Amino acid sequence: MKIVAFNGSPRKGGNTEMLIKEVFKPIEEAGIETEIVQLGGRLLRGCASCYTCFKTKDGQCAIKTDGMNEFIRKAQEADGIILASPTYYGSVSAEMKAFMDRLGLTTIGQGRTLTRKVGAAVISVRRGGAVTVYDELNRFMLGSGMVVPGSTYWNFGIGEMPGEVYDDAEGLRNMKDLGEQLAWLLKIVHTTKG
Numbered sequence: 001m002k003i004v005a006f007n008g009s010p011r012k013g014g015n016t017e018m019l020i021k022e023v024f025k026p027i028e029e030a031g032i033e034t035e036i037v038q039l040g041g042r043l044l045r046g047c048a049s050c051y052t053c054f055k056t057k058d059g060q061c062a063i064k065t066d067g068m069n070e071f072i073r074k075a076q077e078a079d080g081i082i083l084a085s086p087t088y089y090g091s092v093s094a095e096m097k098a099f100m101d102r103l104g105l106t107t108i109g110q111g112r113t114l115t116r117k118v119g120a121a122v123i124s125v126r127r128g129g130a131v132t133v134y135d136e137l138n139r140f141m142l143g144s145g146m147v148v149p150g151s152t153y154w155n156f157g158i159g160e161m162p163g164e165v166y167d168d169a170e171g172l173r174n175m176k177d178l179g180e181q182l183a184w185l186l187k188i189v190h191t192t193k194g
Contacts, residue, residue, distance in 0.1 A: 001190050002033040003080035003182065005122070006071065008096030010041035015124040015165040016084050019157045019175055023082065023122060026179035032186055037074055039095045040086075044068060047101040054109035061102050071099060072106050080118035080186050081146070083137045087156075090129030092136050100140045107144065115145030118185050120178055123156035124165060130156040147189065149181040 009016035024034045052062035060069050085092040107113045121137035123130045134154050141148050157171030
């Protein structure tokens with residue numbers, strides 16, 4: 001079993017990545033493999049709405065000038081997916097939006113291949129807008145047929161500069177609980193695949 005987190009923050013090693021690593025701790029303790037894929041800071045084009053992926057049905061986006069096809073492959077091979085984004089002007093990062101648009105259309109065109117994968121949203125925020133980002137990420141997962149567990153509260157941590165999320169005790173407790181929920185659900189889903 002494997003869960004892949006797609007980090008939409010351009011700050012490698014920043015608060016969003018720190019929160020992902022907090023979620024990963026109980027998942028790794030449960031013996032589940034984890035991986036972080038850095039989306040932020042990379043040049044990802046938005047969806048061209050060409051619908052080539054509906055014709056080819058090969059799980060590939062027609063845009064070949066960036067790393068998106070590698071990311072699509074990783075998402076499709078994973079048992080679970082975490083979508084993680086900082087809050088930018090009350091929304092997801094541009095890289096996360098491009099990723100969701102292209103992943104969503106490609107997997108729908110291939111036959112809804114994200115259906116029944118386990119998913120969760122993780123958000124870092126300086127002040128306001130985290131609930132909107134949470135909603136955006138969850139709408140993508142739920143609209144893709146993914147199974148999204150709850151936690152003790154919404155999955156965000158508060159902090160501006162890298163490391164400040166470690167001052168958010170409630171946020172850290174929620175990340176731990178989210179990791180426990182994901183590990184539990186992944187094991188259930190994995191044993192019932194047939």
